[in-house]
Structures are given as structure tokens and as C-alpha cells.
Amino acid sequence: MDYSGEWLVPGEVGRLSTALATATAALAMVFYAWATASKQEEEARRWTRAAHGLFLTHAGSLVLLIGTLFFLIVNHRFEYDYVWKHSSLDLPIRFILSSFWEGQEGSFLLWAFWHAVLGTLVLRFAPRDWKAPVLAVVSAVQLFLGSMVLGVYAGGVKLGSSPFVLIRQLPENMGLPWTQMPDYLERIPAFMDGNGLNPLLQNYWMTIHPPILFLGFASTLIPFAYALAGLWTGRYTEWMKPALPWAFFSVGILGTGILMGGAWAYEALSFGGFWAWDPVENSSLVPWLTMVGAAHLMLIYRNKGGTLHWALILSILSFLLVLYSTFLTRSGILGDTSVHAFVDLGLSGQLLVYLLTFTVLAFGLYAFRFRRLPKSPTEDPIGSREFWMFIGALTLLVSAFQISLTTSIPVINALVGPEGWIPLLKTALAPPIDVAKHYNGFQIPFAILIATFMGFAQYLRYGSNPRKGTFRTLLRPLIAALVLGIGISAVFSFHRDFLYLLLLLASGFAIAGNIDYALSVLKGRVRKAGASLAHVGFGLLLLGALISTGRQRIISSNDSFIAKDFPQNENLLLELGDTVDMPPYRVRWTGERIEGNYRYYDVEYASMEDPNERFVLSPTILMNDRMGNSPEPDTRHRLGSDLYSHVTYAPLEPEPVDNDGFGKEASAEMHKGDTAILDQSFVILDSLHSDFGYGPDGAIAKVEVEAVLRVIHLNGEDYVARPVFVLEGQEVQHRDAVLDPPGLKFRLDEIKPQDDVLVIKSWRKVGDEKPFIVLKAIVFPMINLLWLGSILMAIGTAVAVIERLRLRKATA
């Protein structure tokens, strides 16, 4: 059968390029492996050249594949399931990008795309003798990623999920009548428009955060590939030299990607803050922590030698943890603990195979080469830079382990829970009740350690140091940290929380130490100061996080309802036009505007202290019939603190109200003598009276039936209501009975003679209820330190990477 209106060619192109990309990745892997294994140089060169061609073909077909999918989305080809599910006609062009990676298939493609880009850079710029083994590993990873979007069934097993499947070809639609209509696209309204993009993702951060985050994920592959290449080719230490810039590149990009996610959460989501220890957030943070550790250990080795094992382990772990994170977020295993994970596409098995393969491969190779790895000759002296960097890296590893462990509770349940693989536990573990407290209990002490090491380690030289001079140089930053700490703690009263105070001092020390080092030792040479800058950034980030979350104030908290054992009400009720105290502001909700799909709630703020300080915040609710409405905050950004607010409740569809102000319809079917509960009142059908009117011909022309209702109201009073049902000819009329007070209206709506039943309807007077919204407002002090720190960290890391590359060129 020929279907009309379908564009099948792009789908074919897409599927072919998927197959080509996967096949070339497989071949490139084999060729690169042969080149690596080959003893003869000439032969190796030939294999490498052929493999390069294959890898570039792979990258090219990947680009074609991505281009095709874009083409389909831009042209709204809703016959394709992916396009239908993730985009719609009214989607602005800037969000088309977001549609591309909203689904699993698209995000796999984005990930593979970055791998291909980074692989091409390696192919072009890496030292010649490293290209083949490194790209063999990259190609192997690409083979697995390609298979994730293949979408073929091999021997009854689904291999990957293709974004080029037509809706009518989906297994769940097989055999449905409309799939037999040649013109289904024109006939069925559902295909005229797509399902649309999740409203939460319709935010500018969402066009930039995922590509950066995925570049960060992808970047962990290169140090991993170098580590494996080093183990494979027996160059156990040499791999670190070319891998080092990549490791810091990864630190910078992945860190930026994670923080952009925080910025998105803060600007567009309504959970109130930039970080919630959500499993999805955690699983992207963990590989960053290990990569920071790996990069620093490589740095030690470059300068001093020694920490080979840990540098290898952490480099390998960082990539494996990215895979693990992918598994967690996409297999559906997070289910109950995170609402933000992807749904399972039936690929969790394949992902698990992927994860296990590379874990076994990498650690197998490490174990195989273990005896041949050079031993570190001596112990690092306690007063040396490398010793403290090493301790710092291990602290990061433990920190990553702790976060990973709690995030993995669903995995632990799947393994040893009551319904798990080996049922060791009697009851399933749930994530900690107070998540933030649980994580902070560990992570704050770790952060204190890290910040302290960061503050002084760079003053120490590699190797042994004279003990006396070192302390004197540290005096200046120590005093600065103390002054800063006392100042901040006086303003935000941190002196009562010991851990907070320590973190405050430690991050102040890290900031002061690195500024001082950059100025006094590096003499302000920017090129050399990348590390210092990044460290200052990290210190500021810690400080900003500490103050903004440790001293956040929910100013909408109120005592409108207090009950023993109840947490305080954090949401404030605002009735239209009323001025309400919300210290330090008086707030007034002035009305609602509708623009496009957004409903804006304008709330006026007037400071209680400063009569000139007046402003309006307009939090919104984004209306979306298909995916549900979602509130978005509006934040007032000031240098010293942010005021963040969102509407936690607003009656979106006002109840239908009559002209006379009655609403909240209720109805009941009653026999004579029955009692019904209508709108919190007991209603008893006492008796019925009927009256007939006769026409000129003597026939019955009009029937009037009066119901006598005894109404026992909530307030204890008794009332009688007498609604009348009138039938004149074929025409029905109602004479409603209004009781005011208590503000009730009754109607004898219908008579069902065959069942001997009456239908009574009631309404309540609602006209005098004022419209209202419920608001939550939080003050985040000093959150700008966090963003400033993030930016400095990114810039500092970039400076350091560029400097490393420059040095390498100079020595090459």
C-alpha cells in the first residue's frame, strides 16, 4: 500500500547513515587494533591510514544522520514518531534544538557526535604513535553508541532504538485500523501536530546546557582512551603527557555543564534552589569529582612521578562513571527516587552490557599489566606539594564514592532488595528522609578538607620543602581568611554552626591563598595563573553555595495555620488586591495576565524599611494541556541577594458561576423520603405536590411539580426549599428555590417516572469568594558568589588548558 503525504526518503537516509556509522566504527576499531598490534612500522602505518579513513567516514555519516533528524524536525514530519513525540508546529525555532535531544535517541546522538568531534581532534593533533590505540578505544565506544540508535531486532532482541521509526510502524500501533488508511496523515487530527516539547525544557538554558554537559561527558572518554592505550602498548607512564590537557578540558567543560544545569534549575524549575541532590544531578557530579582527582594526579606525575596507579584508576573510573550515570538515568531504575529520569526504552540490558564490557575491559587490562607497572620509588615527603595534592585527590574519590553510594540505593535494591537478584534485604531501602542533611553530613567535611588543601598546597614545591619559610608565606592568606570569615560570620551568624564556620574559613583560605599566590609568586602573569584562577573560582563557589543555601530564608513562611507536629506553612495566600505582610516586604497581588501560553501573576513588593524600594515580580504558570501546567519562578537579582518567588497554587479554571453568583454544582437522585448530602447539607425530600393546567381542548397542557426539601445546614439551622419543575407542552422550565441565607440554590432538575426518581441539583453562593494565589518566596543571599565562582572556574581551567597546550607545542 502507498501512503500519501509521507516523506520516506529522509528516513531511509537516516537509517542508512546509522548503519554506516555503526559499521565504520566497528571496522575502524578493528583496523586501529591491528595497527596497534602490528610489529612492522610500515604495516602499522597502512592500517592506521585505512582506519583514519573509516573513522572520518564514521564521523561524516554521524553528521549526516544528525542532519537528517534535524531536517525532519524542522519540517514537522509528524509521521516520524520521534518528531511527533518531541516537537510541535508552534514550537519556536530556538527550541527545535531542544526537541532534538529531549528524547533518549537524540541525546545518544548528541553524545556520539561529541565523541566523533573529539576523536577527529585526536586523529588530527595527537602525537603520531598514540593515534591508533586511542582511536581504537574511541571507535569501540562509538560502536556501542551507534548500536544504541540502530533500532533493529536481532534474534528476538531489540538492539537500540531508532529515531527514524514511523508512528505507523511502532509495535504498539501494528494492526490498528488507521495504519491501513493510505491517507491517515490527512485524515487523523492527531497527526496534524506533534506532542510538543516538555514545557520545562522550553527555556534558553535548555538549548545550551545539554550540549555542554554532553561535551563534558564525552570529554572523559579521551583520558580513558589514553589510559587504556598506555596499558595496552606498555607505555605505562607516557600516556599522561598527551592526556593531561584533555583531563583539564574535561574538568572545565563537565563542571560548566553541571553548573549550567544548576542555573536552569534555579531559573526555570520550581524546587527552590540550584541543587537538590537529585540522583540525576548526583550522577553527573560524581564523574566530575573523579576527573578532577585524575587530572591532579597526572599533574603530579608529570612533575614528580609516583602516583601512577591512582592516576590510572581515576582516569578509568571517570569514564565508567559517566557510563554508570547513563545507565542510572536511562534504564528507568531510578523510578521512585527521581522524577527526572528518562523512561525505559527497553535498552537497559544493552546499557548494562555496555557498562560491564568497558568495566571488565579496562580493569582487566589494568590487572593484567599490574605487575609490570613501575613502582613508585620513594614516599612523598609530608611537606611536599604532591603529598597534599594526592590526599586531595583521594578525598575527592571518597566524596564521589559517598554520593554514588546513596544515589545507587535503587541499584542496591535491584541487586539485594526483597524483589532483587539475590534477596538479602528484608525490606527495600528508601533514600534518606532528609536528603540534604545526609549528603551535607559527608560533603561539607570533604569540602572543608579540599578547600584547605587548595589554600596552601601551591605554596609548597614539588619534593621537599623547608618547613619554616612555608609557614611565613601562609600567614598572609591565613589572616585574610580569618578576617573574611569573621566578617561574613558576623553578618550571617555562622558562629553557631561549627561545620559551616569551618567551611567558611576553609573556602576563604582557598580564595585568599590562591589570589595571594597568583599576585606574589606568579607576579600576576595571567597565562600561568589558570590554576589559581580556577581555585579561586572553586572557593567562591563553595562560599556562595554555603551562604546562599545555609542562610536562605523562606520569607513566605507564615503562621496562618499552626498545629502541633505540623511543619510551618511555607506558602503565603494572597487574595486579589489585598496587601499582606511578608517581612521584609509588603506584597500585593494585582492581577493576572495571559500572554501566549503563559499566565503572569503580577505581585507588587514594597520594602517595609525603605519606602523607595518597590518592584514587581511576575512568576508564571506555563499552560500546557498535553503535558500539564508548570510553574516558573521569577527572581529579582540583586548584587547581594536574590529574591526568588513562584506561584505554588492558583485556581486555573474558575468554577462555572451563574449570573446570580451561584456555583459548585452538586446533584443527587432521590426517591420520596430519601436523604441526600448536597454541598455539606442534609437534604430530605419530604413531599411532592403536583398541579395541572388544562388547555382549551380539556387535555393536560401544563404540569407543575413542586418538591418540598428539608435542608439541614452545616450551621445547624433548618430550612425548607421548594423548587418547581414545569412541563408546558414539550418545554421544560425550572423555578429554582433560593435560600439566602445560607446561600444555597436548589433545582428539581429532572423527573424520571420510570424509575420513580427525582434529580435534585444544588449550588452554593460563591460570587463573593475572592480570587487568590498561593506564593512561595525565598531569599538567597550571596548566590552571585556561586555564579561568579563558576565563571572563574571555567575561565581558569581554560587558561590552564591553553597554557598546557602551548607548553607541549614548545617542547615538541
Place this chain on the structure above:
Amino acid sequence: MKRTHLLALVLIALAVAAIVATLADAGTYVGFEQAESSPGSVVTVIGTLDLGGEMHYDAHKGLFTFYAFDKNGVRRKVVLNQPKPTDFERSEEITMKGRAHEGDFVATEILMKCPSKYEDEAQVGGEPAKASL
């Protein structure tokens, strides 16, 4: 003893501490009846909304009440002192943190799983928990 060995020991000790703390902090998923057998202690109940039961949000008190079934099919009134979450009726499953209180379940935090809304959400987000460091 070499310093590296000492370090390794500290590392292992910290890791063990993390495991122990995780197990200690980890809640358990329980039913309403188990929650009632230990009143006062905060637990996590997974359940579903009883669509037939009364659902009421009193904006003036800031209290939202509804009825839910736990996984054993036990039905309880649940009281939440937060506004009614958007699209609550659409929820497929509700995770409720809270405790039993005089025959009701007082929830302090609610997590909903919606069939459509969050289905394909991309990376990074947060649950409606209090954000902290």
C-alpha cells in the same frame, strides 16, 4: 608502617563510614499500617491517589487533604501542609514522606510520578526537596 598504608586505612575507614551512614540514614518503604505501628517516626510510603475520595485544598489554612492507597491497598487520609501540586489528579504514583498521626498520614513532602509530564525529561533537574549545599 608506610604512610601510604596508613592512608589506605583512612580511606577504607571513610568508605565504611559512608556505607554505614547510608544504611543508617536510608529509610524504608513501608505501608500505612507499618507507619502507624511506629507513630512519630518519619517514613516513606509509596501509594496511589484514591480518585474516588474527597480531595480538598484549603488555601486559607494551606492544607491539602486527599485519600491514598498504599501498596497493600490500605486507604488513609493524607494531610499535606503545602498547596495542591499541579496535575495531582494525573499522578500515577505518589511517594509520600511523613508520619502517622491520629489515624491520618501527615506528609511533609510529596513526589509524584506522572505518566506524561516527566516522561522524557532530559538530564539534570531536581525533586521538590529543599535544596541545600
